[in-house]
Amino acid sequence: MANTTSPLTDTEIRQAKAKEKEYNLGDGKGLLLRIKPNGSKLWLFNYQRPYTKKRAVLSIGSYPEVSLKQARSARLKYRELLSQDIDPKDYKLEQEAKAKEAITNTFEHVANLWLESKRDTITENHFNKIKRSLEKDIFPGLGKQPVSKLKATSFITLLRPIEAKGSLETVKRLSQRINNVMNYAVNYGLIEANPAQAIGEVFKKPKKKHYPTLKPEQLPELMKALNTASIQLQTRCLIEWQLHTITRPSEASGAEWSEIDFKQKTWTIPAERMKKRIEHVIPLSNQAMKLLEIMKSISGKRKHIFSSTKNPRKPMSSSTANVALKRMGFDGVLVSHGLRALASTTLNEQGFDSDVIEACLAHIDKNEVRKAYNRATYLGRRTKVMTWWSDHIECASQGNLSLTGSQGLSLIK
Incomplete structure (x- = not known):
């Protein structure tokens, strides 16, 4: 038994x-x-x-x-x-x-992993901006929590006070970044599903805001204000440089002498300084070249065309133009990024090809085939557009002693 x-x-x-x-x-x-x-x-x-x-x-x-x-x-x-x-x-x-692993993989740890994975696809300024927003608004409340323990309510509770302040754009951006981090955690195999996928739907939607800009007919007003403004010469050059090249504030202020081809009259902005991380070649008009001549006497031996007065080894802040525009009386009316909108509106009203205008603005075509074609063929057509735009700016400066040369140019149709 x-x-x-x-x-x-x-x-x-x-x-x-x-x-x-x-x-x-x-x-x-x-x-x-x-x-x-x-x-x-x-x-x-x-x-x-x-x-x-x-x-x-x-x-x-x-x-x-x-x-x-x-x-x-x-x-x-x-x-x-x-x-x-x-x-x-x-x-x-x-x-x-x-x-x-769950204890180790906190939201802060995973967020930093996600952010590092984006480093090669976004500009350094944008990278730092995202990092600062996470450190300021998310990490103090949820940074030490394991991603496996977080629920939708965890994030919603954290963002409610920000919504209550009326900072709806901030809530929208943070919701998107939280969602990106949690999607990364799913793809990394740390969690089965993203609980933050739809948190943005529970908050009030911000009203769409466009950068303050001027109407095309107000361009002479801007040029007159530039002429009479009590600002440094390099600041005025920076504003006019951004206006003539139709570039973003950080792209303009960060321009380096090594990026300029004086023989070909082009400015090549490397991918790492572009918003979409794609190299952008800009044909330079005679007026833009004139601005470079002026700046050579100021910063010709330095790395940056528009070098900082406080630290010559660094470029001027991208916010310098905005500060100057406020002092010139354009507070709430125009920001430096709005100069791009001013150019776009003017060029579209003049009947230029919209695809060429978008290429001038370094906007990326979502159609991969069109994008490759446009980049290959539009440089010549963009040269004509940029030439017309600079002549138009100079024409708007009649009687205002434009930095870029002669007065009394007729509008090119």
Whole structure:
């Protein structure tokens, strides 16, 4: 007749005394209680490993911290794993590793991984801007939380006070960045699903705002203000440079002498300084070249065309033009980025090809075939557009002593 093990009782376990050598009390089906000479009692699961059929012992925990009922529940779980040819010891190690990984993979850690993955696709300024916003608004509240523990309500609760302040654009941007981080966590295999996928839907939508700009007929007003403004010469040159080249503020202020081809009359902005990380070649008009001549006497021996007065090794701040425009009386009416809109509106009204205008603005065509074609063929057509635009600016400067040359030019149709 086969030997059977009688199930243990709580009384039997409590009364079990320590002996000179450790010994085991069996509860059956692999569950053992080991009594050590020091009196401590440890639950063990004795089993045969799948495939190798070697005996193994797995610790369940100490008594009374782990009760008899809990030990039996663990035994049942381990026997179910064995029925599926899963080694309970391997399973336990895997679960412990996942728990440790969950603690390590905090939102801040994963956000930094996601941000690093974007470094080669966004400009340094944009990279730093995203990093600052996360450090300011997200990390203090949720940065130390494991991504596996975060829910939609975690993020919504954090963003509600920002919404209450009326900073709806900030809420929109943060919602997008949170969503990107959590999508990264899904793709990285840290979580099964993104709980933040639709958090943006619960907040008020910001009204679309365009950069303040002038109407085409107000261009002479701007040129007159530039002529009479009490600003430094290099600041005026920077504003006119941005106006003539139709570039973004950071692209204009960060221009380097090494990017200029004086023979070909082109300015090549490298991909790392462009918003869409694609190199942009700009044909330079005679007026733009004249601005470079003026700046050569100021910063010709430096790296940047528009170098900072405080630190000549660095470029002027991209906000310099905005500060100057405010002092000139354009506060709330025009910002430096709005100069692009002014150019775009004027060129479209004059009937220039919209695709060529978009190429001048360095806007990216979503159609890959068209994008490759446009980049290859539009340089010549853009040269004509940029020439017309600079002549138009100079014409608008009549009587205002434009920095770029003669007065009284007729409008080129």
